[in-house]
Amino acid sequence: MGSSQEEIQVVKKADSKIIHQLSNKSRSKYAINPYKDVNRVEDLSGHDYTFHRIEVIENFPEPEKARNILERLRDDKGIRAIMKKHKWNVGTLQELSPSERTILGFNRNYGQLISLRLRTNDMEGFRHYPEIRKVLLHELTHNVWGEHDDNFHRLNRQLNKEVVNLDWTASGGNKISNGEFYNPPEEEKVDEKAWQGGSFILGGSSDRSKTLSKRELLAEAALIRLTKEEEELNEGCGSGKL
Incomplete structure:
Protein backbone atom coordinates (compact mmCIF):
# COMPACT_ATOMS: atom_id res chain seq x y z
CA MET A 1 0.00 0.00 0.00
CA TRP A 145 0.88 -7.37 0.05
CA GLY A 146 -0.41 -3.95 1.09
CA GLU A 147 -2.13 -4.78 4.37
CA HIS A 148 -0.44 -6.24 7.45
CA ASP A 149 -2.54 -9.39 7.33
CA ASP A 150 -1.71 -13.10 7.58
CA ASN A 151 -0.56 -13.19 3.95
CA PHE A 152 1.83 -10.32 4.63
CA HIS A 153 3.34 -11.88 7.74
CA ARG A 154 3.65 -15.29 6.11
CA LEU A 155 5.74 -13.82 3.29
CA ASN A 156 7.71 -11.55 5.63
CA ARG A 157 8.72 -14.52 7.77
CA GLN A 158 9.68 -16.40 4.63
CA LEU A 159 11.94 -13.52 3.56
CA ASN A 160 13.61 -13.37 6.97
CA LYS A 161 14.53 -17.04 6.56
CA GLU A 162 15.59 -16.66 2.94
CA VAL A 163 17.92 -13.74 3.67
CA VAL A 164 20.00 -16.20 5.72
CA ASN A 165 19.41 -19.45 3.84
CA LEU A 166 20.07 -17.94 0.41
CA ASP A 167 23.27 -16.23 1.54
CA TRP A 168 25.82 -18.97 0.94
CA THR A 169 28.51 -16.90 2.69
CA ALA A 170 26.65 -16.98 5.99
CA SER A 171 28.20 -19.05 8.76
CA GLY A 172 26.88 -22.54 9.29
CA GLY A 173 26.28 -23.20 5.61
CA ASN A 174 26.85 -26.64 4.18
CA LYS A 175 28.75 -26.78 0.91
CA ILE A 176 26.92 -28.88 -1.65
CA SER A 177 28.42 -28.13 -5.08
CA ASN A 178 30.12 -25.47 -7.19
CA GLY A 179 30.93 -23.37 -4.17
CA GLU A 180 27.30 -22.99 -3.15
CA PHE A 181 25.98 -23.46 0.36
CA TYR A 182 22.67 -24.56 1.70
CA ASN A 183 21.14 -23.98 5.12
CA PRO A 184 18.08 -26.15 5.71
CA PRO A 185 15.10 -24.11 6.96
CA GLU A 186 14.44 -24.23 10.66
CA GLU A 187 11.33 -25.92 11.93
CA GLU A 188 8.56 -23.48 12.73
CA LYS A 189 8.54 -22.82 16.46
CA VAL A 190 5.06 -23.11 17.92
CA ASP A 191 3.50 -22.64 21.33
CA GLU A 192 2.23 -25.89 22.83
CA LYS A 193 -0.17 -23.84 24.98
CA ALA A 194 -2.18 -23.13 21.85
CA TRP A 195 -3.04 -26.82 21.79
CA GLN A 196 -5.28 -28.00 24.62
CA GLY A 197 -7.10 -31.30 24.89
CA GLY A 198 -6.70 -32.11 21.20
CA SER A 199 -8.45 -28.87 20.14
CA PHE A 200 -7.08 -25.78 18.47
CA ILE A 201 -7.85 -22.93 20.90
CA LEU A 202 -8.09 -19.96 18.58
CA GLY A 203 -11.72 -19.73 17.61
CA GLY A 204 -11.57 -22.51 15.03
CA SER A 205 -14.23 -25.21 14.75
CA SER A 206 -13.65 -28.60 16.30
CA ASP A 207 -14.55 -30.25 12.98
CA ARG A 208 -11.74 -28.45 11.24
CA SER A 209 -9.27 -29.41 13.96
CA LYS A 210 -10.01 -33.07 13.25
CA THR A 211 -8.95 -32.70 9.62
CA LEU A 212 -5.62 -30.99 10.35
CA SER A 213 -2.65 -32.49 12.11
CA LYS A 214 -1.46 -31.14 15.45
CA ARG A 215 1.63 -29.69 13.81
CA GLU A 216 -0.44 -27.91 11.15
CA LEU A 217 -2.72 -26.38 13.75
CA LEU A 218 0.19 -25.26 15.91
CA ALA A 219 1.91 -23.72 12.91
CA GLU A 220 -1.29 -21.86 12.06
CA ALA A 221 -1.50 -20.56 15.61
CA ALA A 222 2.11 -19.37 15.45
CA LEU A 223 1.38 -17.51 12.22
CA ILE A 224 -1.59 -15.65 13.66
CA ARG A 225 0.25 -14.57 16.80
CA LEU A 226 2.64 -11.76 15.99
CA THR A 227 5.93 -11.43 17.80
CA LYS A 228 6.75 -8.21 19.63
CA GLU A 229 9.28 -7.37 16.92
CA GLU A 230 6.68 -7.83 14.17
CA GLU A 231 4.23 -5.59 16.01
CA GLU A 232 6.90 -2.89 16.34
CA LEU A 233 7.72 -3.14 12.64
CA ASN A 234 4.02 -2.83 11.79
CA GLU A 235 3.74 0.28 13.95
CA GLY A 236 6.89 1.75 12.42
CA CYS A 237 5.79 1.13 8.85
CA GLY A 238 4.62 4.27 7.05
CA SER A 239 3.31 2.52 3.94
CA GLY A 240 -0.12 3.95 3.29
CA LYS A 241 -0.34 6.01 6.48
CA LEU A 242 2.15 8.87 6.23
Whole structure:
Protein backbone atom coordinates (compact mmCIF):
# COMPACT_ATOMS: atom_id res chain seq x y z
CA MET A 1 0.00 0.00 0.00
CA GLY A 2 1.79 3.12 -1.23
CA SER A 3 1.97 6.73 -0.11
CA SER A 4 1.07 9.63 -2.40
CA GLN A 5 3.51 12.35 -3.45
CA GLU A 6 1.58 14.85 -1.32
CA GLU A 7 2.06 12.66 1.75
CA ILE A 8 5.79 12.40 1.11
CA GLN A 9 5.99 16.20 1.06
CA VAL A 10 4.87 16.25 4.72
CA VAL A 11 8.04 14.39 5.68
CA LYS A 12 10.18 16.60 3.44
CA LYS A 13 8.84 19.76 5.11
CA ALA A 14 9.78 18.38 8.51
CA ASP A 15 13.22 17.57 7.14
CA SER A 16 13.77 21.17 6.12
CA LYS A 17 13.61 22.33 9.74
CA ILE A 18 16.40 19.95 10.73
CA ILE A 19 18.44 20.87 7.68
CA HIS A 20 18.11 24.57 8.53
CA GLN A 21 19.49 23.94 12.01
CA LEU A 22 22.39 21.93 10.67
CA SER A 23 23.23 24.45 7.99
CA ASN A 24 23.40 27.25 10.57
CA LYS A 25 25.94 25.29 12.59
CA SER A 26 28.41 23.86 10.14
CA ARG A 27 26.95 23.05 6.73
CA SER A 28 25.74 26.42 5.47
CA LYS A 29 27.91 26.16 2.36
CA TYR A 30 25.74 23.34 1.01
CA ALA A 31 22.60 23.97 -0.99
CA ILE A 32 19.39 22.87 0.73
CA ASN A 33 18.20 19.91 -1.29
CA PRO A 34 17.35 17.14 1.20
CA TYR A 35 16.61 14.36 -1.26
CA LYS A 36 19.36 14.97 -3.80
CA ASP A 37 21.03 11.62 -4.34
CA VAL A 38 24.79 11.18 -4.28
CA ASN A 39 24.79 8.26 -6.67
CA ARG A 40 22.78 9.36 -9.68
CA VAL A 41 24.63 7.48 -12.39
CA GLU A 42 25.87 3.94 -11.96
CA ASP A 43 26.29 0.93 -14.20
CA LEU A 44 23.66 -1.67 -13.33
CA SER A 45 24.24 -3.92 -16.34
CA GLY A 46 23.97 -7.54 -15.35
CA HIS A 47 21.80 -6.70 -12.33
CA ASP A 48 18.27 -7.35 -13.52
CA TYR A 49 16.69 -7.47 -10.07
CA THR A 50 18.01 -4.74 -7.81
CA PHE A 51 17.52 -1.23 -6.42
CA HIS A 52 18.15 0.98 -9.43
CA ARG A 53 18.76 4.27 -7.65
CA ILE A 54 20.10 5.32 -4.25
CA GLU A 55 19.23 8.61 -2.55
CA VAL A 56 20.56 10.05 0.70
CA ILE A 57 20.06 13.40 2.43
CA GLU A 58 23.25 15.24 1.55
CA ASN A 59 22.69 18.05 4.05
CA PHE A 60 22.70 15.69 7.01
CA PRO A 61 26.05 14.76 8.60
CA GLU A 62 28.10 11.98 6.99
CA PRO A 63 26.04 11.48 3.82
CA GLU A 64 28.69 9.13 2.46
CA LYS A 65 28.21 6.81 5.43
CA ALA A 66 24.45 6.82 4.81
CA ARG A 67 25.07 5.97 1.16
CA ASN A 68 27.42 3.15 2.19
CA ILE A 69 24.66 1.63 4.32
CA LEU A 70 22.18 1.71 1.44
CA GLU A 71 24.77 0.27 -0.93
CA ARG A 72 25.53 -2.47 1.58
CA LEU A 73 21.83 -3.34 1.66
CA ARG A 74 21.67 -3.34 -2.14
CA ASP A 75 24.72 -5.61 -2.39
CA ASP A 76 23.85 -7.84 0.58
CA LYS A 77 24.08 -11.40 -0.80
CA GLY A 78 20.93 -12.48 1.01
CA ILE A 79 18.98 -9.47 -0.23
CA ARG A 80 20.27 -9.92 -3.79
CA ALA A 81 19.23 -13.58 -3.74
CA ILE A 82 15.74 -12.62 -2.54
CA MET A 83 15.38 -9.98 -5.25
CA LYS A 84 16.41 -12.50 -7.91
CA LYS A 85 14.22 -15.30 -6.57
CA HIS A 86 11.10 -13.14 -6.39
CA LYS A 87 12.01 -11.13 -9.54
CA TRP A 88 11.70 -7.80 -7.76
CA ASN A 89 12.93 -4.47 -9.03
CA VAL A 90 12.83 -1.38 -6.80
CA GLY A 91 13.17 2.00 -8.46
CA THR A 92 14.73 3.93 -5.57
CA LEU A 93 16.20 2.97 -2.21
CA GLN A 94 16.13 6.15 -0.15
CA GLU A 95 17.18 7.49 3.22
CA LEU A 96 14.24 8.55 5.36
CA SER A 97 14.67 11.46 7.74
CA PRO A 98 14.24 10.78 11.47
CA SER A 99 12.06 13.89 11.68
CA GLU A 100 9.06 11.53 11.77
CA ARG A 101 10.23 9.50 14.73
CA THR A 102 7.47 6.92 14.65
CA ILE A 103 8.28 5.85 11.09
CA LEU A 104 11.00 3.31 10.32
CA GLY A 105 10.30 3.05 6.62
CA PHE A 106 7.72 2.91 3.86
CA ASN A 107 7.13 1.40 0.43
CA ARG A 108 5.47 3.58 -2.20
CA ASN A 109 3.55 2.05 -5.10
CA TYR A 110 4.63 -1.55 -4.57
CA GLY A 111 8.34 -0.99 -5.07
CA GLN A 112 8.57 2.31 -6.92
CA LEU A 113 10.39 3.68 -3.88
CA ILE A 114 11.45 2.24 -0.53
CA SER A 115 12.55 4.67 2.17
CA LEU A 116 14.40 3.57 5.32
CA ARG A 117 15.35 5.44 8.48
CA LEU A 118 19.10 5.06 8.88
CA ARG A 119 19.84 7.53 11.67
CA THR A 120 19.13 7.56 15.38
CA ASN A 121 16.56 10.01 16.72
CA ASP A 122 19.23 12.39 18.00
CA MET A 123 21.01 12.26 14.62
CA GLU A 124 24.28 11.57 16.43
CA GLY A 125 24.73 8.19 14.79
CA PHE A 126 23.26 5.43 12.66
CA ARG A 127 20.98 2.55 13.52
CA HIS A 128 22.43 -0.98 13.56
CA TYR A 129 22.60 -2.70 10.18
CA PRO A 130 20.61 -5.85 11.17
CA GLU A 131 17.75 -3.62 12.38
CA ILE A 132 17.72 -1.64 9.14
CA ARG A 133 17.79 -4.85 7.08
CA LYS A 134 14.76 -6.21 8.93
CA VAL A 135 12.86 -3.02 8.08
CA LEU A 136 13.92 -3.44 4.44
CA LEU A 137 12.57 -7.00 4.41
CA HIS A 138 9.32 -5.70 5.89
CA GLU A 139 9.02 -3.05 3.19
CA LEU A 140 9.95 -5.52 0.43
CA THR A 141 7.00 -7.62 1.58
CA HIS A 142 4.82 -4.64 0.60
CA ASN A 143 5.85 -5.30 -3.00
CA VAL A 144 3.22 -8.05 -2.87
CA TRP A 145 0.88 -7.37 0.05
CA GLY A 146 -0.41 -3.95 1.09
CA GLU A 147 -2.13 -4.78 4.37
CA HIS A 148 -0.44 -6.24 7.45
CA ASP A 149 -2.54 -9.39 7.33
CA ASP A 150 -1.71 -13.10 7.58
CA ASN A 151 -0.56 -13.19 3.95
CA PHE A 152 1.83 -10.32 4.63
CA HIS A 153 3.34 -11.88 7.74
CA ARG A 154 3.65 -15.29 6.11
CA LEU A 155 5.74 -13.82 3.29
CA ASN A 156 7.71 -11.55 5.63
CA ARG A 157 8.72 -14.52 7.77
CA GLN A 158 9.68 -16.40 4.63
CA LEU A 159 11.94 -13.52 3.56
CA ASN A 160 13.61 -13.37 6.97
CA LYS A 161 14.53 -17.04 6.56
CA GLU A 162 15.59 -16.66 2.94
CA VAL A 163 17.92 -13.74 3.67
CA VAL A 164 20.00 -16.20 5.72
CA ASN A 165 19.41 -19.45 3.84
CA LEU A 166 20.07 -17.94 0.41
CA ASP A 167 23.27 -16.23 1.54
CA TRP A 168 25.82 -18.97 0.94
CA THR A 169 28.51 -16.90 2.69
CA ALA A 170 26.65 -16.98 5.99
CA SER A 171 28.20 -19.05 8.76
CA GLY A 172 26.88 -22.54 9.29
CA GLY A 173 26.28 -23.20 5.61
CA ASN A 174 26.85 -26.64 4.18
CA LYS A 175 28.75 -26.78 0.91
CA ILE A 176 26.92 -28.88 -1.65
CA SER A 177 28.42 -28.13 -5.08
CA ASN A 178 30.12 -25.47 -7.19
CA GLY A 179 30.93 -23.37 -4.17
CA GLU A 180 27.30 -22.99 -3.15
CA PHE A 181 25.98 -23.46 0.36
CA TYR A 182 22.67 -24.56 1.70
CA ASN A 183 21.14 -23.98 5.12
CA PRO A 184 18.08 -26.15 5.71
CA PRO A 185 15.10 -24.11 6.96
CA GLU A 186 14.44 -24.23 10.66
CA GLU A 187 11.33 -25.92 11.93
CA GLU A 188 8.56 -23.48 12.73
CA LYS A 189 8.54 -22.82 16.46
CA VAL A 190 5.06 -23.11 17.92
CA ASP A 191 3.50 -22.64 21.33
CA GLU A 192 2.23 -25.89 22.83
CA LYS A 193 -0.17 -23.84 24.98
CA ALA A 194 -2.18 -23.13 21.85
CA TRP A 195 -3.04 -26.82 21.79
CA GLN A 196 -5.28 -28.00 24.62
CA GLY A 197 -7.10 -31.30 24.89
CA GLY A 198 -6.70 -32.11 21.20
CA SER A 199 -8.45 -28.87 20.14
CA PHE A 200 -7.08 -25.78 18.47
CA ILE A 201 -7.85 -22.93 20.90
CA LEU A 202 -8.09 -19.96 18.58
CA GLY A 203 -11.72 -19.73 17.61
CA GLY A 204 -11.57 -22.51 15.03
CA SER A 205 -14.23 -25.21 14.75
CA SER A 206 -13.65 -28.60 16.30
CA ASP A 207 -14.55 -30.25 12.98
CA ARG A 208 -11.74 -28.45 11.24
CA SER A 209 -9.27 -29.41 13.96
CA LYS A 210 -10.01 -33.07 13.25
CA THR A 211 -8.95 -32.70 9.62
CA LEU A 212 -5.62 -30.99 10.35
CA SER A 213 -2.65 -32.49 12.11
CA LYS A 214 -1.46 -31.14 15.45
CA ARG A 215 1.63 -29.69 13.81
CA GLU A 216 -0.44 -27.91 11.15
CA LEU A 217 -2.72 -26.38 13.75
CA LEU A 218 0.19 -25.26 15.91
CA ALA A 219 1.91 -23.72 12.91
CA GLU A 220 -1.29 -21.86 12.06
CA ALA A 221 -1.50 -20.56 15.61
CA ALA A 222 2.11 -19.37 15.45
CA LEU A 223 1.38 -17.51 12.22
CA ILE A 224 -1.59 -15.65 13.66
CA ARG A 225 0.25 -14.57 16.80
CA LEU A 226 2.64 -11.76 15.99
CA THR A 227 5.93 -11.43 17.80
CA LYS A 228 6.75 -8.21 19.63
CA GLU A 229 9.28 -7.37 16.92
CA GLU A 230 6.68 -7.83 14.17
CA GLU A 231 4.23 -5.59 16.01
CA GLU A 232 6.90 -2.89 16.34
CA LEU A 233 7.72 -3.14 12.64
CA ASN A 234 4.02 -2.83 11.79
CA GLU A 235 3.74 0.28 13.95
CA GLY A 236 6.89 1.75 12.42
CA CYS A 237 5.79 1.13 8.85
CA GLY A 238 4.62 4.27 7.05
CA SER A 239 3.31 2.52 3.94
CA GLY A 240 -0.12 3.95 3.29
CA LYS A 241 -0.34 6.01 6.48
CA LEU A 242 2.15 8.87 6.23
